[in-house]
Amino acid sequence: MSVTETPTAYSGARKGEDKSFEGVWDTPTGLRKLSSVSHRVVGRRFIYTGFVFFLIAGVLALMVRTQLIVPGNTFLDLETYNQVFTMHGTLMMFLFAIPILEGFAVYLIPLMLGARDLIFPRLGQFGYYCYLFGGIIVLSSFLFDAAPDGGWFMYVPLSTKAHTPGLSADFWLIGITFAEIASVTAAVELITAILCARAPGMSLTKMPVFAWYILITAFMIAIGFPPLIIGSILLEAERLLALPFFDPMLGGDPLLWQHLFWLFGHPEVYIIFLPAAGMVATMLPTFVGKPLFGYGFAVAAVVTMGFISFGLWAHHMFATGLPILSLSLFSAASSMVAVPTAIQIFCFIATLASGRPRLTVPMLFILGFLSIFVIGGLTGVMLASVPFNWQAHDSYFVVAHLHYVLIGGMVFPLIGAFYYWAPHFTGRMMSERLGRWVFGLMFVGFNATFLLMHLTGLRGMPRRVATYAEGLGWDRLNMLSSIGSYILAAGIALFVFDFFRSRRHGPKAPRNPWGAGTLEWLYPPVAPGFNFHAIPPVESREPLWDQPELLEREAHEVDGVMHGIRDGRRETLGCDPVSGAPLYVLRLPHPTWIPMLAAAGLAILFGATLASAYWVCAVGGVIALAAFTLWAWEPSDSGVTRDAGMGHELPVNVVDKRAHMHVALVGTMLVLMALFASLIFGLLYLWNIRPDAAETVTRPGLVAAAVAVVAGIAVAVFGQFTRRTAVSDRNLGAMALSLLTAAAAVASAGALGLSLMPVDPWASALGATLWATGGFTGIVLFVLLYWALFNAARRLTRRTGPGQSMPDFNLATFAKGSGLMVVVAGAFFIAGAMGGVG
Known part of the structure; x- marks a missing residue:
């Protein structure tokens, strides 16, 4: 059924009730749309903003490759080159990769799990504005001629006040720390939503595999990001207040920063990979027509990877003089993480072998992901060997490995996901013909750029150098890599053109255009502000395949619980975290400006620190505290019950350890304990x-x-x-x-x-x-x-x-x-x- 055939799909037999229901869930228009707390709106904002940062970072990458295209080039001076590669890495790692994947999770998780919205809609809006304001702080450094130039890792002592006396490092530390609040809040929100807001019958073993990938990723963010937050605060305190955390003359150690940074930095590689792999695990069965092979093995591998990833942070520190015993342990852990990774890849390959895949554009990007990521994984195993790592450390071999893992493991699935879920964003299908050109240009351009960098690195070219002399054997390789980067950029540009073209001229998407089995395709692509008029019971991991009656009716006629509204309130279903059994009715907030005001107050607090305007910081803190107080100062609906339909008489917002508020608090305490543990780690390390x-x-x-x-x-x-x-x-x-x-x-x-x-x-x-x-x-x-x-x-x-x-x-x-x-x-x-x- 096409979109044009259902302009009144929600005004059928229950027209009066539907109109009331739509009115309650309606998304504000005009300037008031900024106050929207809908997961659809917030998720799209994360996705679009993250992609803008990706394009900016891509332009910076082209500047780097243009500088290196020939020996002795003067396209960029040394200082500008340092700023460009630093900002490229910063934008890609902190403001693109994780936020855009969290954006897809924020958008898709409620749809896949049978919820009408995320469980804390205001927290999602607050996180987005923290992310936006933090990104603006980082990018505004260009306006003040103070762009960071110490690398996206901001190593000390290079980034201390003595060696970087201006504000460039402060822009990085303050902006990135503020932006990280968004990632942590999104992690808590996603953990709670996955555990506490699922359709009836959706136990943990019946969850879509994407939800498992996001759940483990969210836990990894909650534990992995605090060390970076603490390290950034300590370094900014050293720069601002002259506290000697990393000063070896006063008992500090520059390596403490590296330990704190890589306690975040190496798990981050898997934090980036897992959601993208979850997209592959979701799209692949659709085009093969068979469920994911080895669902239980894949889930166990994801959980195992989440644990192991925290035991190999010093993988990046083999050349810093660590004891041989430590090197051996971290080397073993670095090799061990390849096992759960390989299990997931084998599950994908076995799924491919179980049917006859349709070679659609998303499927092409899945195949590109498999081939590129496997190469990146093999070079990762090579770098896990300490002797080889010593030889290749800080060379272009490492640059090649990093991009094979991150672009192959994340960007290729991401572009495939855009083609797959584009109907949700635009109501239209993107072009298959242009999409094949996009894939071809990206695949050829990527491999031409980074495959050759392995050879460049093995020939001795160090990373982060602005120029090089002739006759070192690097000239032709750099020329070809730079040409490949232009081809890759052409593929990205064509994708952007295709996306905007399809918004007006693409064919209108029918209901469930790909024939998928997951619940996000139950409604037509262009749906109202809510997700489900009634939340259907679920009997399997692919309900649209195994319960064909769901698609045999109009979407608003599907039977389920929570049909309609009560008291003019937004509601969804709260469930038992393990069994998925209906537990309570969860009432959700309407559009509000309060989270945006809280984020703005914190932005003033953080931003004014750069100008040493501490009274302005105080004003920002008061604004934020007042906003948080208003946020919490609302009447509770607990203590009442309502008929939820299908025989369920449920309380509203129960007081229980299984309640969403308590699960969210446990997630928050996990973050706080990780912050505290990072400080204790610092004490023990220095001692x-x-x-x-x-x-x-x-x-x-x-x-x-x-x-x-x-x-x-x-x-x-x-x-x-x-x-x-x-x-x-x-x-x-x-x-x-x-x-x-x-x-x-x-x-x-x-x-x-x-x-x-x-x-x-x-x-x-x-x-x-x-x-x-x-x-x-x-x-x-x-x-x-x-x-x-x-x-x-x-x-x-x-x-x-x-x-x-x-x-x-x-x-x-x-x-x-x-x-x-x-x-x-x-x-x-x-x-x-x-x-x-x-």
Whole structure:
């Protein structure tokens, strides 16, 4: 059924009800569209913005290749060349690869799982604006002639104030750190959405494989991004406040930055690969006409890869002088990760062999992915060998390997995904004829560019050099690589032309144009603001194949739960995280400006730091805090029930460990614990590497540290009792325990501060890291204090009624996590006071 045949597809038998339903889910128009919280709108914004950054990074890459096309070229001077390759890598790694993949996940996950929207729509809008404002901060460095030039990895001491005295490194550190907030918030949102908002019957074993890929990726982001965030904050603090975290003269170590960076950087390679591989695993069965071969093996391989990827960060540090035993362990881990990768590739190949593939444009890009990524994987195994790595380190061989893994493993599936899911964005099909030209140009151009770089690197050409002399055997290879880059760019340009051309002139897409089996194709491509008028029960991983009755009816006539609306509210179904059984009705927010205001406040706070306008930073912080308060200050719908249809009488927003709010808090605590663990890693590293410097650190106060530990235990205990009294609807008891929790938080923070008073943070790196650990713990305690007072205020003003104790329920979990941080930090301070650290 084509789009032209269904202009009134949602005005059939239940016309009056449908009109009301559409009105509730309608997307705002005009300027008000900026306030939209729809996952469709937010997902498209991530995708389109990420692709704009990709095009900018591509232009910068062409400038690099133009500079290297002949020996002794003067197209770019040395300083500009450093800025260009730095910004190319920065945009590609931080502002394109992960955000655009998260954009596809934000768009597709609710559609695939049978949800009407993401579970925290406002969080999605907030994350997007953090990403946009962070990217603008990074790009605005060009306007101030302060573009970063220290490489996308920003190694110290090159990026310290002594060697980079301007603001270029500050633009990078502040902008990227701010943009990373978007990735972390999206990770928490996606974890919660996948676990808590699925169609009836969709257990974990019946989830679309793409959801598994995104779930593991989201957990990896939640654990892998905090080390970079902490490292960036420490480096900016060193540049801004002269704190000596990485200064070897004061007990610091430049390698600490590399450890923190690559604790993020190597898992990031798999964070980029896994969503793209999930796209392949979703598209491939469609064109073969058979389910994915070895679903369970593929899922187990993804989970295994998620674990192993965190054990090989020093794969990038083989030439830094690490002990031989460490090199052997990291080399083994680097080789071991090839096993789950190979299992996934074999599942894809076996799926291809199980049927007769249709050679559509997306299928061509899947085949291109398989051939290119396998080559990149083989060179990765080569680089896992320490002797070979020493020879090829920082050569163009590594550049070739990196691009074979990232472009082959991510960009080719991504372009195929654009062709596959384009009907969702435009309602029209992209051109098969032009698409084949796009694939041909990209495939030939990519291999001409990067295959030859392996030889360039083996002939000794180092990476990140702006020019080279004649007669070194690099001339012809660089010429051919540069020509290949122009061919690759032509393919990308033709793709952009095809996408915009198809918006007006492409053939209109029918319902389920590819004959896919997943739920995102249940409705016609151009659908209203909602996803499902009724959420259908699911019996398998390919419901559109195994339940043909879903496509035999008009989309709005499909039977399911949650038919229609209640009280003019947006609603979707909350489920048990494991079984997928309907658990509760989840009420969602309407369009709002508050998340955008919160992101703008944080952007002011971060951006004003560049100008040293600290009063403006304070204003931004107040704006953000006020916005977050308004965000949370809303009446709860818990405690009521409604008929959800098909025999389900469900409560609204339950107070339970399986509830979406609690799952999201656990995900948030995972992020906070990873941030805290990164600081503890820094303490242990400096203590172990520079014991001579550790001996010079003034010892923290023993009594105050012991009091902090006791107060931290009290925080956890009071928080737990807050949950018990709140769940039993003892209003005064819950309010009193919230105040006791707040008091314990104040006592903990004060005791930690008193313990650190003898320590001079400017005198040593270890002392500065002790203060950083105490400062982070203090920020967590401030959040706990604010939360506890907030809950008490809600109860005092009767904003919290019977059966609406979820804020107190979650406060207990946050209090226990905060108390654990206080106890661990206090234990380190006690060890220092007794001579164990300092």
